[in-house]
Amino acid sequence: MWKLSWKSLTVCAVCLFGSLALSEPRKVIIDTDPGTDDAMAIMLALNSPEFDVRALTVVPGNVTAAQGLDNALRMVSLANRCDIAVAAGAQHPLFQKLITAEFWHGKNGLANIELPPSKCKVDPRWAPDLIVQMVHENPHEITLVPVGPLTNIALAVEKDPSIVPLVKEVVIMGGSISGGNVNASAEANIYNDPEAAQIVFQAGWPLTMVGLDVGDKTLLTRKHIEALKRNPGPISDFIYKVADFLIALSEKFGDSGTPMYDPLAVGVAIDPTLVKAPAMHVDVETRGEFTRGETVANRRGAIERNVLHHFPDGDRYVIEGLDKVDANVKVCTDVNAERFLQMFVSRIQGK
Numbered sequence: 001m002w003k004l005s006w007k008s009l010t011v012c013a014v015c016l017f018g019s020l021a022l023s024e025p026r027k028v029i030i031d032t033d034p035g036t037d038d039a040m041a042i043m044l045a046l047n048s049p050e051f052d053v054r055a056l057t058v059v060p061g062n063v064t065a066a067q068g069l070d071n072a073l074r075m076v077s078l079a080n081r082c083d084i085a086v087a088a089g090a091q092h093p094l095f096q097k098l099i100t101a102e103f104w105h106g107k108n109g110l111a112n113i114e115l116p117p118s119k120c121k122v123d124p125r126w127a128p129d130l131i132v133q134m135v136h137e138n139p140h141e142i143t144l145v146p147v148g149p150l151t152n153i154a155l156a157v158e159k160d161p162s163i164v165p166l167v168k169e170v171v172i173m174g175g176s177i178s179g180g181n182v183n184a185s186a187e188a189n190i191y192n193d194p195e196a197a198q199i200v201f202q203a204g205w206p207l208t209m210v211g212l213d214v215g216d217k218t219l220l221t222r223k224h225i226e227a228l229k230r231n232p233g234p235i236s237d238f239i240y241k242v243a244d245f246l247i248a249l250s251e252k253f254g255d256s257g258t259p260m261y262d263p264l265a266v267g268v269a270i271d272p273t274l275v276k277a278p279a280m281h282v283d284v285e286t287r288g289e290f291t292r293g294e295t296v297a298n299r300r301g302a303i304e305r306n307v308l309h310h311f312p313d314g315d316r317y318v319i320e321g322l323d324k325v326d327a328n329v330k331v332c333t334d335v336n337a338e339r340f341l342q343m344f345v346s347r348i349q350g351k
């Protein structure tokens with residue numbers, strides 16, 4: 001018979017399950033405009049042992065602020081998680097009119113699925129205030145996962161910039177360095193509030209951008225969701241219906257699956273090894289005629305230094321060298337899509 005000491009048991013546990021599973025769940029705030037893929041992201045987060053979801057803060061985007069709040073409350077109720085704070089925030093983007101996306105997400109933003117009225121109550125705090133307060137109460141512990149326009153996060157930073165060094169990390173769904181989905185250049189979350197996005201991108205915190213570049217590679221297909229049907233339950237039934245709606249929509253446009261934009265941001269926050277994410281300097285274009293809302297990435301880490309010279313035949317700029325630009329964002333450029341999709345489906349089933 002083996003005699004095992006506590007020490008050897010601990011060592012064994014570490015080698016079997018890895019340090020990740022043994023560590024405390026990370027405190028997370030999801031800022032969301034729910035939203036079909038937001039719904040999938042939220043349920044993935046709630047079913048992930050690595051996360052202690054403390055709050056859903058609601059931002060207008062896919063739907064109005066009021067509809068988004070109602071959707072968020074119904075979802076935490078469905079999951080029996082009234083302990084999670086659900087707070088209303090901004091009512092519109094910082095400097096432009098709201099653009100809503102019922103066209104893609106259904107009339108109520110949740111694939112026209114009528115969830116039961118919520119047993120949970122709205123938190124009285126304004127979302128940016130709640131973010132500021134939670135960050136101060138949990139210094140260096142909060143991971144922010146914004147999966148909608150960045151209005152609430154920018155308002156929190158503007159109100160209290162001292163939160164920036166106190167946030168553990170920010171993993172956003174938004175942007176693209178290879179073309180947009182709203183138009184040729186811009187991705188929807190950034191396009192819907194470019195000034196807010198620029199504030200968030202330049203704030204100076206550890207930021208990961210999970211954009212269209214990787215979201216478009218993670219297509220959830222009918223084959224993937226079959227397993228949800230075989231394992232019924234309130235969450236897997238709901239997510240099956242959401243996914244079915246989204247896959248049918250994709251099929252109308254000739255695709256076999258639906259891109260998992262928001263859930264992938266949660267996936268990357270859980271397990272960064274799912275993606276390749278080189279560091280780059282990214283700015284958000286706020287003025288371009290064709291490019292407002294584009295995330296403009298400098299992949300070389302440098303810009304040319306052009307200096308004005310006065311010559312007898314006229315003035316001109318002369319390139320005198322290169323100036324270094326510091327990276328501010330880890331940009332996801334590639335993803336192990338199948339590993340992520342398997343993780344999503346199994347966790348939604350509660351496995």
Ligand code: BDR
Binds near residue numbers: 188
């Ligand atoms: C993003 O826009 C929204 O429609 C989705 O919820 C996602 O956050 C994709 O561009």
Ligand code: CA
Binds near residue numbers: 032062
């Ligand atoms: Ca979203």
